[in-house]
Amino acid sequence: MKRTHYCNDLSAKNVGQTVLLQGWASRVRDTKGANFIVLRDRSGIVQVTVEASNSSYPVSTEVRSEFVLEVEGLVQVREENNQTRQYATGEIEIIPTRLEILSTAKPVPFPVDGTPLTASEEVRMRYRYLDLRREPLREALKLRHKVVSSIYNFLDAEGFISVETPMLTKSTPEGARDYLVPSRTNPGEFYALPQSPQLFKQLLMIANFDKYFQIARCFRDEDLRADRQPDFTQLDIEMSFVEVDDVLELNERLIQDVFKKTLDVDIPIPFPRLPYADAMNRFGSDKPDQRFGLEFADASGILKDSGFGVFKSALEAGGVVKVLVAPAELTRKQIEALEFTAKQNGAKGLAWAKVAGGSLEGGISKFLSPIEMTGLLEITGALANSTLLFGADSWDTAVKALGAVRVALRDELKLITADSPRFHFSWVVDFPLLEFDPERSAYTFMHHPFTSPTIKDLPKFGTPEMGSMKARAYDLVLNGFEVGGGSIRIHQPDVQEKMFNAIGFSTQEARERFGFFMDALEYGTPPHGGIAWGIDRMVAVMAGADSIRDVIAFPKNARGADIMADAPSVVDSKQLEDLHIKLSEKSIV
Numbered sequence: 028m029k030r031t032h033y034c035n036d037l038s039a040k041n042v043g044q045t046v047l048l049q050g051w052a053s054r055v056r057d058t059k060g061a062n063f064i065v066l067r068d069r070s071g072i073v074q075v076t077v078e079a080s081n082s083s084y085p086v087s088t089e090v091r092s093e094f095v096l097e098v099e100g101l102v103q104v105r106e107e108n109n110q111t112r113q114y115a116t117g118e119i120e121i122i123p124t125r126l127e128i129l130s131t132a133k134p135v136p137f138p139v140d141g142t143p144l145t146a147s148e149e150v151r152m153r154y155r156y157l158d159l160r161r162e163p164l165r166e167a168l169k170l171r172h173k174v175v176s177s178i179y180n181f182l183d184a185e186g187f188i189s190v191e192t193p194m195l196t197k198s199t200p201e202g203a204r205d206y207l208v209p210s211r212t213n214p215g216e217f218y219a220l221p222q223s224p225q226l227f228k229q230l231l232m233i234a235n236f237d238k239y240f241q242i243a244r245c246f247r248d249e250d251l252r253a254d255r256q257p258d259f260t261q262l263d264i265e266m267s268f269v270e271v272d273d274v275l276e277l278n279e280r281l282i283q284d285v286f287k288k289t290l291d292v293d294i295p296i297p298f299p300r301l302p303y304a305d306a307m308n309r310f311g312s313d314k315p316d317q318r319f320g321l322e323f324a325d326a327s328g329i330l331k332d333s334g335f336g337v338f339k340s341a342l343e344a345g346g347v348v349k350v351l352v353a354p355a356e357l358t359r360k361q362i363e364a365l366e367f368t369a370k371q372n373g374a375k376g377l378a379w380a381k382v383a384g385g386s387l388e389g390g391i392s393k394f395l396s397p398i399e400m401t402g403l404l405e406i407t408g409a410l411a412n413s414t415l416l417f418g419a420d421s422w423d424t425a426v427k428a429l430g431a432v433r434v435a436l437r438d439e440l441k442l443i444t445a446d447s448p449r450f451h452f453s454w455v456v457d458f459p460l461l462e463f464d465p466e467r468s469a470y471t472f473m474h475h476p477f478t479s480p481t482i483k484d485l486p487k488f489g490t491p492e493m494g495s496m497k498a499r500a501y502d503l504v505l506n507g508f509e510v511g512g513g514s515i516r517i518h519q520p521d522v523q524e525k526m527f528n529a530i531g532f533s534t535q536e537a538r539e540r541f542g543f544f545m546d547a548l549e550y551g552t553p554p555h556g557g558i559a560w561g562i563d564r565m566v567a568v569m570a571g572a573d574s575i576r577d578v579i580a581f582p583k584n585a586r587g588a589d590i591m592a593d594a595p596s597v598v599d600s601k602q603l604e605d606l607h608i609k610l611s612e613k614s615i616v
């Protein structure tokens with residue numbers, strides 16, 4: 028290796044040394060009498076100054092943006108000017124004794140030197156290798172590397188063993204569709220790509236590994252919502268002989284260590300724990316952003332005799348009226364936008380009233396009695412110039428819709444400020460075990476079918492009270508994102524069978540899908556539990572990135588396509604024949 032330094036390693040302490048650098052011409056500026064080349068490598072940039080009298084001057088005039096260069100030269104103090112302070116190595120420059128062009132480059136489709144981007148995301152993704160030359164993406168991937176390596180170091184020191192589990196496997200249900208891979212050698216049979224290593228990590232506990240982890244690639248074929256990737260990376264953990272507290276406590280220490288080592292940020296532990304029912308009741312979300320307040324108050328009691336039809340019918344049907352204080356006098360346009368959000372989340376509308384001079388006006392205020400007004404002001408503590416927003420419906424719909432309104436208000440009113448905590452972690456615990464799926468008219472699992480109910484709820488399997496069973500499950504929430512989740516698992520074969528039956532699998536169906544796992548449970552299974560966190564989302568929040576795409580080297584676009592490599596794409600008929608696949612007329616384009 029000829030290189031002596033990375034660009035950013037140089038500073039005034041290198042003045043007088045001869046160095047050899049290799050990198051890209053980030054910016055090229057020629058003035059009469061000198062060429063200035065800003066040389067860039069993965070560390071940063073440094074200026075190379077080539078005066079007309081320099082023997083490298085003729086070569087330097089050939090250099091264009093993004094040419095690859097090798098520069099040998101002397102480090103010298105740079106004359107102070109406007110630019111010198113703009114970057115880390117600004118106080119020095121390189122005077123070449125030799126300048127070589129190692130590679131030329133076509134003009135790039137968008138600037139990669141830090142000037143504001145106007146290129147569409149489509150173009151940037153097509154030329155992802157160029158986009159990755161830009162500092163924000165490069166630094167985000169470096170941060171990602173540091174996060175992963177500090178996870179390895181921490182878990183290694185705690186006695187965890189990293190084990191790889193298969194990519195070509197059988198379906199592991201996490202509530203999404205599987206990506207299937209046809210088998211050439213077993214006509215008509217398919218592998219599934221893992222939605223998570225769930226069953227394998229549990230098998231590793233049966234196999235006495237005691238503490239396992241993996242930086243695992245997972246695949247879920249879901250309807251693509253904004254900022255989801257069909258393949259993504261999890262930190263997957265499983266531990267034997269543990270209770271909920273053990274898993275949470277280990278993860279708190281791990282997160283604290285990772286944030287300290289990578290960002291030098293102190294994360295206070297333990298993280299607050301919020302039962303699921305409270306999270307929904309107070310914030311209308313199972314992943315509440317707690318960097319700001321705006322908790323709901325329950326106005327059902329105060330409005331129990333309300334003459335306002337919407338409140339009256341919600342309460343008569345056994346529902347609730349929840350109220351949220353927007354700390355601003357909202358404009359009509361803002362209210363309309365919030366109402367749209369509420370409706371998209373199941374509400375029929377969004378009732379409102381403004382707070383002015385110790386009373387309420389506008390919106391639905393004409394339907395409120397003075398006593399109701401006073402009561403509402405009292406329970407909300409609302410101050411003048413704020414707006415009350417109501418969710419009146421079944422409990423579920425009211426809190427969810429108002430929860431979505433709360434998040435929309437955060438963005439609209441810019442409630443996250445420089446004073447807000449940069450990273451707010453919490454656990455949501457005490458999830459229901461099952462949720463009712465009206466489409467199938469049957470229960471389905473809330474986390475996955477291997478999650479243990481709380482011990483005291485075990486007798487409820489198969490009874491009408493099944494819907495009220497609680498799970499020993501937990502979610503990790505960071506700044507309003509669900510960044511992880513896990514549970515204590517079922518380790519008794521008979522309980523596992525009851526769980527399968529509860530979600531509508533007959534014992535025979537369960538055997539067909541998970542027979543190998545049910546067999547394994549019978550050979551001495553330790554109590555165990557674990558968790559997985561989404562590395563992509565965690566790093567995106569750490570990097571302050573808007574999208575997880577900014578922390579993934581080669582992401583898919585919002586339609587799940589890799590537009591650079593052109594995937595997915597059609598394959599030739601010979602390949603399909605080998606795989607025993609015939610396309611239907613409809614799918615041939």
Ligand code: ASP
Nearest residue numbers: 223225513514557558559
């Ligand atoms: N397998 C679960 C998931 O991917 C995590 C866990 O339960 O450990 O969400």
